[in-house]
Amino acid sequence: MLDYIATKTGTPWAQVYSVATFYALFNLEPQGRHTVCICRGTACHTRGSRNLLERLKLELGLRSDGEEGSADKLSLTTADRRFTVRTVACFGQCALAPVVEVNHSIFGHVNEQSLQREIEAIRHEGGK
Ligand code: FES
DSSP states (O other): HHHHHHHHHHHHHHHHHHHHHHSSSSOOOOOSSEEEEEOOOOOHHHHHHHHHHHHHHHTTTTTOOOTTTTTOOOOOTTTTTEEEEEEOOSSSSHHHHHHHHEEEEESOOOOHHHHHHHHHHHHSSOOO
């Protein structure tokens, strides 16, 4: 797709690539139907977001290489492409830490139980 856009618009490929990798809503890999984004900023980290991330990865059978608990950008998709789990540096909602976005809805003061309830609700949405 990047090649196609670069050719059709006469734009250097590197410029197309830089736009595609700058904006969070563009992805270079296929994404899941449902997205769960866990904030790994300082406020959320101190309120337990690392445990939320690890629990979610365990729940969905996702594995990642590298710094699992860091604030580095992470994007993992389940093999059935039902869920994509991402991290973000800060949602700007630090007073609600830890913050998790599920399918573009922001949830504050999330704990492992409430996150699991959200995941279970998605799983039971008519087999989607
Ligand atoms: S650090 Fe999580 S919302 Fe700011």
